Amino acid sequence: MGISEDLKQSKFPSEASKAVVNAIYTGNWIVQQQQELLKPFGLTVQQYNVLRILRGQQGNPMTVLAITERMLDKMSNASRLVDKLVEKKLVLRRECPQDRRAVDVLILPAGLDLLTQVDQVQNDWGKHFDALGVKRLEEMNQILDEFRTVFSHN
Amino acid sequence: MGISEDLKQSKFPSEASKAVVNAIYTGNWIVQQQQELLKPFGLTVQQYNVLRILRGQQGNPMTVLAITERMLDKMSNASRLVDKLVEKKLVLRRECPQDRRAVDVLILPAGLDLLTQVDQVQNDWGKHFDALGVKRLEEMNQILDEFRTVFSHN
DNA sequence: TTGTATTTAATGTAATTACATTTAATTTTA
């Protein structure tokens, strides 16, 4: 039930290339699960992530740029993601008083409510991973961090 | 330089939710790097993966369905990906003699040549990860496999 | 100050993806 079986690929040129494929595959696997969870709420994974980022600000506004820095997928267009959330009346967009180039984005009560609902489903889903144990999960976080960090130390 | 710093998020509700975010983030991080590597070759990451899958067949054709099963991102449309590769004259598409519903796809010498070129760049890039050591990379593969597998054993 | 460079966000667009539907071929079942 490892990556080899999942992708029906018996051998990889190296352990490193296997790890690369495994990391991409695992990331996609999670995103696809989350996509399913979020479908009933009418949210895409990216919209959900932006909402969570805004909630993390405890009621304080964030500029679009600040949101971008915190997004899991830096490539997608925060400006248009915010558009969608404004359409759904989950967030508020207003000119930033300190810097009129910037735009402040603020989560609305409706957005917080929706997140609360999603949290229920999300928590149940996440419970599966508790079976691994905190120690093993810490190892996973450690090793993924190492994997990215080894790049800077070249 | 861990995930907390990368996403400027000081705390996570649990180690599991941190691992979920970390896995998605790491996967995206790799994909974005690969995107950059592939840009000069005019290939998307998905197209590159399909080409590698076809190369793995050692000259044998594969149906579109078989390709889909081996793709890292199951969501994308193998039929249209193959279209693009046919346009670029990197693969050949022909009716499968055994089953006329199916379509055989075969990598062409031009496709193999292109992959050889990409391999050069890709190998250099992948070398960064060798610094982790084979043992650590094996641990990473092991733990990612566990992470996905724990789901089936609920 | 004034012109230049930089920063921030929005927008235009082409390509890709998500999702549902369609078409054609094969398999199953009555």
Added chain:
DNA sequence: TAAAATTAAATGTAATTACATTAAATACAA
């Protein structure tokens, strides 16, 4: 066998993403 169900791939479409460009505001430098 004929009808129904299933399978494989392609297609239509709406939404999203990738990438470049634009517009506006601010910072900087001459």
